[in-house]
Amino acid sequence: QSVLTQPPSASGTPGQRVTISCSGSISNIGSNTVNWYQQLPGTAPKLLIYSSIQRPSGVPDRFSGSKSGTSASLVISGLQSEDEADYYCAAWDDSLNAWVFGGGTKLTVL
């Protein structure tokens, strides 16, 4: 019952393109930017995309983000085995006065 809705799982084969969606409302994604975090197994989350479309230095350009209305997407192009991780979207919610996260999407590289 997360405020932001993500599919619980996604998968792809090496080289494929995978899209992970994040659905919210006017009070969060509709009013603020979206950040994406990657959590590799057994490690702390790492900032992957910020301000909906920006990549921190060091993040490969295979990762890209977009936002439209109250939804956002993370696209991973040229999927690699090391991309197998959990991915979380996050945004500030103006109504809740809180940061809200999606429930996370577990990405499996087949």
Added chain:
Amino acid sequence: EVQLVESGGGLVQPGRSLRLSCAASGFTFEDHAMHWVRQAPGRGLEWVSGISWNSDNIGYADSVKGRFTISRDNTKKSLYLQMNSLRAEDTALYYCAKDTGSGYSYGFNRFDYWGQGTLVTVSS
């Protein structure tokens, strides 16, 4: 190099208290808002609390409001979380996270560095 090192976790009985600490280094601590984010075993991330650079603005998730208190000591470059009236559902790995901005509630900011977390287990 930015480092955030959490400590203070452990096993505690329901209803008791615990104080978490986060020692920061590698950046100008007093310029940045800070946050606590938790992750229950096998579950997703949940924002717990945030504090502005000068402690003037503080926020909490509804799930911990009235029980948890966030604070910071800029002279010691440290962030704290006082957790009272602990419940089984507070069992989680608690992460300290650095904000890119000075305020904790700016929607255009993000959490750019995270610690490795400290585990809190609430059980009798």
